[in-house]
Amino acid sequence: MTQLQICFLGIGGSWPCKERSVPAVAIKRGPEIILFDCGEGTQRQFQKSPLSYMDVDRIFISHFHGDHFLGLPGLIQTMSLNDRKKPLQIYGPEGMKKLLNQLLHLGYFTPTYEIVAHEISDGEFVDCGEYKIRAFAVKHCIPTLGYVLVENERPGRFNKKKALELGVPEGPMFGKLQAGQSVKLKDGKTIKPDDVLGKPREGRKIVYSGDTAPCPSLLEAARGCDVLIMDATAGDALKEKAAQYGHSTARQAAELAKEAKAKLLFLFHFSPRYEDASVLEIEAKEVFENSIVSTELCLYDVKMAD
């Protein structure tokens, strides 16, 4: 089973403060690393984590507020100074191409590798082979995308007992059926994969909210997800202010996670005013028990449901 891990490189909103870095969430799936947002100093956070920034192939930017993209020029240049050769794909809302072009013309710099900007809009997805990343529009004060990473369906479980009953001999035919191919028995009878496989099993699903107030598109995206990483900028006392700036409170994140039947909620994007964000976890847990304040630099394993 391919390992799927989340590493929170930066979990604070607005500006880097002494307690935490600004948004950057790395997802490691097998050898691939996907980065959601790239706040200032992301390459340094990578160096403190178990992951390498050189393994990042795709970066998805949620929106163009500085705390979510100002790490790009530094990360791009650091990759270049380390002689990166493989291309880097950067996705973001409309304006991504212009922004990247501007970032690449800061100071004296020529990258050692190709950097490709892609503009992605609500409902579009990037097919990464064994998984997809879909963008959805959320509710912030400027155009902002959230992203869903969802693995492809896996074949259903192989029913060995049934296969033997149908006369399939143990051996290579088992493998073919498990790989989705029909087999022909000696007596001429054809056995189809559906005859011996259970229902297809859903892949794992991780949802990254971007900066957002609670909204129906996020609720839809988060339905049944394994992990929801959601804006929890403030606590109950600052509910009005959070709404005014297009953010969520920890309790609102918990309410959305509960309604979406998410398995786990990571609270994220804390205002620098919270030296200790545990108060946000307390408020969220009153609504949804599986709420956790994200912690920088540790790896979280997303396990298969069965």
Ligand SMILES: [Zn+2]
């Ligand atoms: Zn932000």
Ligand SMILES: [Zn+2]
């Ligand atoms: Zn923002």
